[in-house]
Amino acid sequence: xxxxxxxxxxxxxxxxxxxxxxxxxxxxxxxxxxxxxxxxxxxxxxxxxxxxxxxxxxxxxxxxxxxxxxxxxxxxxxxxxxxxxxxxxxxxxxxxxxxxxxxxxxxxxxxxxxxxxxxxxxxxxxxxxxxxxxxxxxxxxxxxxxxxxxxxxxxxxxxxxxxxxxxxxxxxxxxxxxxxxxxxxxxxxxxxxxxxxxxxxxxxxxxxxxxxxxxxxxxxxxxxxxxxxxxxxxxxxxxxxxxxxxxxxxxxxxxxxxxxxxx
Amino acid sequence: xxxxxxxxxxxxxxxxxxxxxxxxxxxxxxxxxxxxxxxxxxxxxxxxxxxxxxxxxxxxxxxxxxxxxxxxxxxxxxxxxxxxxxxxxxxxxxxxxxxxxxxxxxxxxxxxxxxxxxxxxxxxxxxxxxxxxxxxxxxxxxxxxxxxxxxxxxxxxxxxxxxxxxxxxxxxxxxxxxxxxxxxxxxxxxxxxxxxxxxxxxxxxxxxxxxxxxxxxxxxxxxxxxxxxxxxxxxxxxxxxxxxxxxxxxxxxxxxx
Numbered sequence: 002x003x004x005x006x007x008x009x010x011x012x013x014x015x016x017x018x019x020x021x022x023x024x025x026x027x028x029x030x031x032x033x034x035x036x037x038x039x040x041x042x043x044x045x046x047x048x049x050x051x052x053x054x055x056x057x058x059x060x061x062x063x064x065x066x067x068x069x070x071x072x073x074x075x076x077x078x079x080x081x082x083x084x085x086x087x088x089x090x091x092x093x094x095x096x097x098x099x100x101x102x103x104x105x106x107x108x109x110x111x112x113x114x115x116x117x118x119x120x121x122x123x124x125x126x127x128x129x130x131x132x133x134x135x136x137x138x139x140x141x142x143x144x145x146x147x148x149x150x151x152x153x154x155x156x157x158x159x160x161x162x163x164x165x166x167x168x169x170x171x172x173x174x175x176x177x178x179x180x181x182x183x184x185x186x187x188x189x190x191x192x193x194x195x196x197x198x199x200x201x202x203x204x205x206x207x208x209x210x211x212x213x214x215x216x217x218x219x220x221x222x223x224x225x226x227x228x229x230x231x232x233x234x235x236x237x238x239x240x241x242x243x244x245x246x247x248x249x250x251x252x253x254x255x256x257x258x259x260x261x262x263x264x
Numbered sequence: 265x266x267x268x269x270x271x272x273x274x275x276x277x278x279x280x281x282x283x284x285x286x287x288x289x290x291x292x293x294x295x296x297x298x299x300x301x302x303x304x305x306x307x308x309x310x311x312x313x314x315x316x317x318x319x320x321x322x323x324x325x326x327x328x329x330x331x332x333x334x335x336x337x338x339x340x341x342x343x344x345x346x347x348x349x350x351x352x353x354x355x356x357x358x359x360x361x362x363x364x365x366x367x368x369x370x371x372x373x374x375x376x377x378x379x380x381x382x383x384x385x386x387x388x389x390x391x392x393x394x395x396x397x398x399x400x401x402x403x404x405x406x407x408x409x410x411x412x413x414x415x416x417x418x419x420x421x422x423x424x425x426x427x428x429x430x431x432x433x434x435x436x437x438x439x440x441x442x443x444x445x446x447x448x449x450x451x452x453x454x455x456x457x458x459x460x461x462x463x464x465x466x467x468x469x470x471x472x473x474x475x476x477x478x479x480x481x482x483x484x485x486x487x488x489x490x491x492x493x494x495x496x497x498x499x500x501x502x503x504x505x506x507x508x509x510x511x512x513x514x515x516x517x518x519x520x521x
Contacts, residue, residue: 005423010278010359012366019331019351105468105488112467119419122471123331123356131424133465140464143499146492199484203492211447213395229484 005125017125024121031114038240042094045247049088054253054260056168057180060187061247062090064158076165077158096151101240103145105199106233146200156188156195163188169262179261183249187242194235197228266291267346269299273311274353277362283351284308290341296352297325297336300364312363320477323411327364328353333413333475355416370421371412374432377460378439379521383448398447404485405442407478408435414472414482420465432461434472434482441486444493452518454497457490466491 007013018024045052045061052059053074065074068083081092101107112118119126134142163184169176195201206222209215228235252258269290272283288303297315304311316322318337325336330344330351344350358366386392414434415421421428432440440457443449457463468491472482480486496503 004425006356008425011356012274012276012354012360013280014274014283014353014356019328019353021330021348022332108467109469112469118467119423119469119471122417122469122474123328123333123422126419126423128423131420131427131465133420133462133467135462135464139467143491143495146495146500199488200492203489207489207492208496210445211395212397212401213447219397 018123020121020124024124028114028117028120031110034237034240035111035114038244041244042247045251046090046094047088049090051251051254052090052247054250055170056165056172057184057250057253057260058162058165059090059247059250060159060162060243061094063155063162064093065089066092076161093155096148096155100145100148100152100195100198101236103142103148104232104236105145106236108142110233110236145198146204149195149198149200149204152195152198156191159188159191175264177263179263180249180253181263183242183246187239187246190235190239190242193228194232194239196225197230197232197235199229199232201225202229269341269346270349271299271303272349272351273300273303273308273364275308275311275363276360278360281360281363283353292342294341295337296327296329296334296339296341296350299341299350300336300352312361312365314365321409323409326355326411326413326416328355328416333417335411335413335477338477355412357416357418357422358412368412368415370428371410371415371433371435374436374461375439377432377456378436378443379451379453379456381443381446382450384450392448394447401445402442404480405438407480408438409478410435411477413475413477417471417475418466419469419471420462420467427462427465430462431465432463434466434487436461437463437466437490438480438482438486441490444490450518452497452520454490454494455520458494458498463487463490463494 042061045059049069052062053065053071055073058065058074062074064077066077066079066081067085067089068079068081069085070079070089085092113120117126118128118131134140166181166184167177168174202222202225205225206212206215206218209218212219212222253260266289268287271286271288273286275281275284286303286307288299288307290299290302297318300311300313304313313325315325315337317324320335320338323335327334327336329336329339333355336352352364354360354364354366358368358370360366383392412435418433420431421433437457440453440461443451444453466487468483468487470483473480473484476482
């Protein structure tokens with residue numbers, strides 16, 4: 002059993018922490034934000050309903066690959082077939098979920114806010130034993146790069162969905178509604194988040210020894226590095242935007258609201 | 265305008281100690297180290313404090329101010345309310361010697377474990393050459409003043425004394441990254457970074473970056489790139505296969521140490 006700051010030989014202080022600032026605000030807000038998203042997305046992913054309203058397909062259900070998908074929602078076909086009895090969202094959500102779960106920013110956020118390891122800098126964590134990411138299941142964080150590849154593919158599909166959102170209810174091109182704008186904002190945040198990924202930064206150039214011998218990859222690395230500096234911000238913005246895009250589709254599909262059409 | 269500042273300063277040694285109360289006259293523009301020095305000069309001549317440059321460049325006056333790892337010489341009194349009591353303790357991750365002075369030899373032991381720079385042979389004219397963009401890459405890491413605040417705040421050893429033998433800490437991941445990114449180095453330190461330095465124990469909660477007085481992006485630019493390099497070697501079968509196919513006979517290949 003380790004004893005941390007009360008270990009023999011260290012300066013002994015009675016207080017649990019001497020920090021006087023509101024160090025608990027960040028983990029608390031993060032906890033509330035993630036919990037709200039998990040509750041909302043779990044409900045939506047398992048509901049298997051109200052995820053398509055022409056021309057908008059909820060990002061939670063895209064691509065919709067099962068036979069159970071509603072008419073018009075399967076632009077990439079239905080290769081999974083009719084054996085899949087659960088919600089079609091569950092086929093695809095594992096990839097963006099895995100990407101975010103293993104993301105370096107989210108790891109910081111949930112280690113601090115859910116596992117309190119540590120809750121804040123120089124505030125003692127409550128655990129007696131700590132092995133970090135050296136054992137199962139946390140050693141699996143090392144496959145983040147594979148989830149990044151999957152996230153790029155999902156991002157490409159969501160880009161396609163956003164293009165399709167420039168149609169009207171009759172499938173005619175050259176139209177826009179409020180939903181199109183929401184989808185557009187969502188896909189921008191998704192790409193800013195996905196392309197700013199630390200694994201992406203490593204793959205495009207970070208793993209090189211000589212930047213000078215790879216000028217194109219060095220330029221790309223510089224671009225990704227700029228996005229990477231705001232990775233946490235884009236992680237939150239894209240989390241909000243994907244939930245808002247889904248909520249908008251849900252409200253349309255349940256006839257709670259009508260799409261505000263611009264032209 | 266001067267005012268009377270209330271302070272609590274940890275006094276004691278490895279056998280025990282406690283926070284002592286002091287009131288000291290301070291002036292506008294002063295830093296915490298100035299107040300400590302005035303207390304030492306006027307009230308507690310035996311107060312032990314390690315310091316040197318008073319300019320945030322020597323890394324000597326590391327301490328915890330109101331529970332946060334800081335350089336005392338770079339912590340302005342104007343950051344606090346005049347009525348606020350400022351509490352100063354030694355860094356809490358290392359054994360205390362006396363008062364605000366700690367034994368940081370753990371860090372020097374870890375430094376010895378990092379194999380030194382092993383450059384490629386010189387060019388025919390006796391020189392070694394690097395392109396500017398390759399030089400720039402390591403500059404950020406060389407700003408480190410070895411104040412060891414990142415080591416102090418790292419919960420892996422701060423909260424778990426038993427992890428010290430297996431974990432080198434953020435300052436040395438910075439060193440591993442600097443060398444691994446160096447185009448002229450011939451050592452492959454990824455296995456060491458994983459096994460001897462224990463980079464897998466880091467859960468990237470970024471406290472090292474938050475406390476760095478040189479604003480080095482330790483987590484984003486050193487630890488995570490080093491974790492990715494370790495993943496290349498240990499956890500990525502595609503990279504492994506690629507290295508077997510394309511790197512055979514590569515004269516620039518590195519030697520695993």
